[in-house]
Structures are given as C-alpha cells and as structure tokens.
Amino acid sequence: MSLPPAAGTDGGAPPAPTTLRVLAVDDEAPALDELVWMLGRHPQVGRVLSAGSGEAALRVLHEQQVDAIFLDVQMPGLSGLDLARVLARFAAAPPVVFVTAHEQHAVDAFELNVVDYVLKPVRDERLAEAVRRVAQAVEGKEQGGAGATSDDESIVVELGGVSRLLPRSDVMWVEAHGDYARLHTASESHLVRMPLSTLADEWHESGFVRIHRSFLVSLGHIAEWRTEAGRTTVVVGGHELMVSRRHTRALRDLLVRRAQPRARGGG
Incomplete structure (x- = not known):
C-alpha cells in the first residue's frame, strides 16, 4: 500500500531558493579572504560580510542582520566556541557552521547544535553542502518549522576520516x-x-x-x-x-x- 504524497508535492512551481546573507569569521586574513570568495560564488549566497575576530563578529551582528555565520574555531580572544556559546543566548540566533582545521572540536560543536562542521582545506562541494544545510535551517524557521529547524538534533559522524554533523532529519x-x-x-x-x-x-x-x-x-x-x-x-x-x-x-x-x-x- 503506497502512502499519499506529502503536502506541497502535488504540483505547482517549486519555491524560489533562499538567498542568504552570511558572515565569515576567521583571524587569518588569507583564510578569511578565501572563505569569503568561496561563499560569494555560491548561487544561494547573496552577500558575504566578514570579520577578523570573534569580537569584530559581535560588532557586525549588533549592527546588521545575517542569516548564518561561517566561523573559525581557534581564534585569539573570543574563540569560535566562545562566540557560538554567546550566540546560543540570542533570542533568534543565526545558524552556525564551524570552518576549522581541527576536527577534535566536533563533539563541542554537536553540543552547541551548530548546523555543520567543515574541515580545512575547504572543498567547494563540502562548502556547498554546508550552505544547503544552512538554507534548510533558514527556510524551516521562515515556514514555522517545516524542513530542518534549529531544534533538529544533529549527531557527529565520520566519513573518510572527516568529522561532520548529520541532522536527524536526514x-x-x-x-x-x-x-x-x-x-x-x-x-x-x-x-x-x-x-x-x-x-x-x-x-x-x-x-x-x-x-x-x-x-x-x-x-x-x-x-x-x-x-x-x-x-x-x-x-x-x-x-x-x-x-x-x-x-x-x-x-x-x-x-x-x-x-x-x-x-x-x-x-
């Protein structure tokens, strides 16, 4: 016995993809420039803001609204983990993606419910997957919970020696x-x-x-x-x-x- 199709799948034009406004954060200028460039090439990213430290990122967030943050973990002063903990106290925190060379922080990322965990050197296809996950999270919030949402639990998995966060909804x-x-x-x-x-x-x-x-x-x-x-x-x-x-x-x-x-x- 076949089950009926899910609501919204029985015809009509597909919804337009979400255009994202994102913030890239890294204390190393070359790595930050590369991340900004790679994000800017993605068709779902409309604008990329940048910050060279966790403190600078907070200033940007107080002045402008962003849909997601792509964040280095190990930074002097306010680290990426520290910043993610601060963001967790926001009333409407943007989704966070960690972009780091250090895979040992994956468990901490899991506990902070970040959307994804991307290891450096960043590959185009891996970053595209992270952008897709962010778009799902943003669309879920806009639709009042449809699709992946901020309370969609993630679990740390490994594939080819790379740690990543897998949303339960997948x-x-x-x-x-x-x-x-x-x-x-x-x-x-x-x-x-x-x-x-x-x-x-x-x-x-x-x-x-x-x-x-x-x-x-x-x-x-x-x-x-x-x-x-x-x-x-x-x-x-x-x-x-x-x-x-x-x-x-x-x-x-x-x-x-x-x-x-x-x-x-x-x-």
Missing part, C-alpha cells in the same frame, strides 16, 4: 550493529558508537519508530508497506525492511493515523 532508517548503529540517509550511511535501543528512546518523539529488533525507521520516510503471506515489510529510501510480528499492529495503526488527515483533505 536519517531515513537506522540499522543495529551490536553496540553501534548505522544511520542511513538518501545517499550514504554512517556507523556511530551508539546502540539502536538508545536512539529508539531518544528519537521516539521525533517520529522514529522501532519496527524490528534490528531496525528503527522515520515515519515520514516510509513510502509504502506490504503484507504477503503474513509477512509485513516497509519500503524506506528504496530499501525493503522487515517488520517483526510484535511491531506490526502498532506500526500499521501509526501509518493509518498519519494517512487519514491527508486523505480527508485531498478531495
């Missing part, structure tokens, strides 16, 4: 690997040092449900479910996952309740 399903869990997105997967049971407890309120002792899935990413000869499966991101008998009824009830309001409103 995760489609999770697979148990002993004391580890593998997070699956639309295009990649990441192994994290956390048991599936812990994620199931922590992410339950965010729409993740246990369908099997080995699988945790995001309700919003279930495309269809199938029942044949007493065997129930769901399709998530093109993958067919087994639903255990003990979880079948609860999952079916959740999916039916999720589909009913849309069915009534669909005409």
Whole structure:
C-alpha cells in the first residue's frame, strides 16, 4: 500500500531558493579572504560580510542582520566556541557552521547544535553542502518549522576520516550493529558508537519508530508497506525492511493515523 504524497508535492512551481546573507569569521586574513570568495560564488549566497575576530563578529551582528555565520574555531580572544556559546543566548540566533582545521572540536560543536562542521582545506562541494544545510535551517524557521529547524538534533559522524554533523532529519532508517548503529540517509550511511535501543528512546518523539529488533525507521520516510503471506515489510529510501510480528499492529495503526488527515483533505 503506497502512502499519499506529502503536502506541497502535488504540483505547482517549486519555491524560489533562499538567498542568504552570511558572515565569515576567521583571524587569518588569507583564510578569511578565501572563505569569503568561496561563499560569494555560491548561487544561494547573496552577500558575504566578514570579520577578523570573534569580537569584530559581535560588532557586525549588533549592527546588521545575517542569516548564518561561517566561523573559525581557534581564534585569539573570543574563540569560535566562545562566540557560538554567546550566540546560543540570542533570542533568534543565526545558524552556525564551524570552518576549522581541527576536527577534535566536533563533539563541542554537536553540543552547541551548530548546523555543520567543515574541515580545512575547504572543498567547494563540502562548502556547498554546508550552505544547503544552512538554507534548510533558514527556510524551516521562515515556514514555522517545516524542513530542518534549529531544534533538529544533529549527531557527529565520520566519513573518510572527516568529522561532520548529520541532522536527524536526514536519517531515513537506522540499522543495529551490536553496540553501534548505522544511520542511513538518501545517499550514504554512517556507523556511530551508539546502540539502536538508545536512539529508539531518544528519537521516539521525533517520529522514529522501532519496527524490528534490528531496525528503527522515520515515519515520514516510509513510502509504502506490504503484507504477503503474513509477512509485513516497509519500503524506506528504496530499501525493503522487515517488520517483526510484535511491531506490526502498532506500526500499521501509526501509518493509518498519519494517512487519514491527508486523505480527508485531498478531495
């Protein structure tokens, strides 16, 4: 049984992409100039402001409004981590992306709920991914919570020796690997040092449900479910996952309740 499409996907022109006004912060002039230049080349970035220190960044923020901050971590005086902690107390803090040569601060970044963690030397495609995440966060705020939002939890993952922050909203399903869990997105997967049971407890309120002792899935990413000869499966991101008998009824009830309001409103 296929589930109805999400609201807003049944026709009409796609919304115009968000044009961002961003602030780049780095105490090293060559690195700052390069970051400003790279950000300025991105089609979703309309204007790039710059600051050579954390203190200068605060002065800019008191005078002008920005949509996001691309911030070095290790700076004399007010460090990037210090500045991020100050920004966390703002009533409407702009999303923060750390741009740094030091990957050991990824856990601190995770605790500060920054949008992304980009390692130097910065690659165009990696910076483009960070801009995409920022745009999602900004659009989510403007739409009152649609898409990725400022309270969308992130988790530190590693890919090719690079630490990064993965928003929970990107995760489609999770697979148990002993004391580890593998997070699956639309295009990649990441192994994290956390048991599936812990994620199931922590992410339950965010729409993740246990369908099997080995699988945790995001309700919003279930495309269809199938029942044949007493065997129930769901399709998530093109993958067919087994639903255990003990979880079948609860999952079916959740999916039916999720589909009913849309069915009534669909005409």
